[in-house]
Amino acid sequence: MSGGFVAVVGPSGSGKDSVIEWARAALEGHGGVVFPRRRITRPAGGGEDHHPVSEADFASAEARGDFALTWRAHGLAYGLPSAVSDAVAAGEVVVANVSREVLTRLPGLFAKVWVVRVTVSDEVRRARIIARGREDAAGAAARVARPDPAPDHPADLEIVNDGTLEQAGEALAGFLARVHGDLKAP
Numbered sequence: 594m595s596g597g598f599v600a601v602v603g604p605s606g607s608g609k610d611s612v613i614e615w616a617r618a619a620l621e622g623h624g625g626v627v628f629p630r631r632r633i634t635r636p637a638g639g640g641e642d643h644h645p646v647s648e649a650d651f652a653s654a655e656a657r658g659d660f661a662l663t664w665r666a667h668g669l670a671y672g673l674p675s676a677v678s679d680a681v682a683a684g685e686v687v688v689a690n691v692s693r694e695v696l697t698r699l700p701g702l703f704a705k706v707w708v709v710r711v712t713v714s715d716e717v718r719r720a721r722i723i724a725r726g727r728e729d730a731a732g733a734a735a736r737v738a739r740p741d742p743a744p745d746h747p748a749d750l751e752i753v754n755d756g757t758l759e760q761a762g763e764a765l766a767g768f769l770a771r772v773h774g775d776l777k778a779p
């Protein structure tokens with residue numbers, strides 16, 4: 594039985610990484626739901642526990658076929674390791690924060706795909722990006738202004754992250770537990 598891939602998408606600052614981290618901690622020990630570290634050409638830090646890589650190392654890894662999925666945005670390269678494909682093939686549910694640009698590619702890569710869209714108002718987003726402090730003022734403004742590259746793509750779950758992180762995290766954790774349970778159902 595194959596598993597599937599849960600794409601967590603949404604504009605910068607909507608809370609994707611925070612909600613994923615909350616769900617990861619909540620599902621610790623649950624089994625069958627995995628949260629791979631993204632490879633990003635960005636130095637360590639800034640909230641997400643990603644795997645920082647240089648541009649050169651990213652390009653070599655991409656050429657070797659070390660990635661299940663790659664994309665570029667914000668002047669950075671992002672990749673998910675090829676172990677993600679193996680995990681899905683082995684029946685696991687893999688959860689990752691990805692660009693909305695890759696959504697149309699996912700059904701060609703994984704047996705099952707679910708899309709979780711995280712949203713919040715532009716005012717809240719702007720304030721959260723600035724408070725996060727990862728980007729300089731220009732970088733933060735560019736993230737606020739980036740248009741949605743896939744505005745009409747449907748989602749299986751929408752999380753409006755305008756309440757507490759716990760509320761949003763519980764929504765994702767509950768969805769992941771359901772999806773995983775459905776895969777196991779006879």
Ligand SMILES: Nc1ncnc2c1ncn2[C@@H]1O[C@H](COP(=O)(O)OP(=O)(O)O)[C@@H](O)[C@H]1O
Pocket residue numbers: 603604605606607608609610611612640690721722724725754755756757758759761
């Ligand atoms: N529900 C929430 N309430 C308050 N702050 C939040 C909430 N969700 C996320 N944040 C904060 O907003 C900022 C952006 O969240 P982040 O998870 O980095 O978003 P994204 O990955 O979508 O860019 C972070 O500093 C995070 O701590």
Ligand SMILES: O=P(O)(O)OC[C@H]1O[C@H](OP(=O)(O)OP(=O)(O)O)[C@H](O)[C@@H]1O
Pocket residue numbers: 602603604605606607609610641666667671690691692693694736739742
């Ligand atoms: O094409 P988009 O849907 O706009 O997304 C572009 C990229 O930005 C986000 O990552 P990143 O962690 O760098 O940014 P964020 O945390 O500010 O969203 C997202 O996960 C994508 O990798």
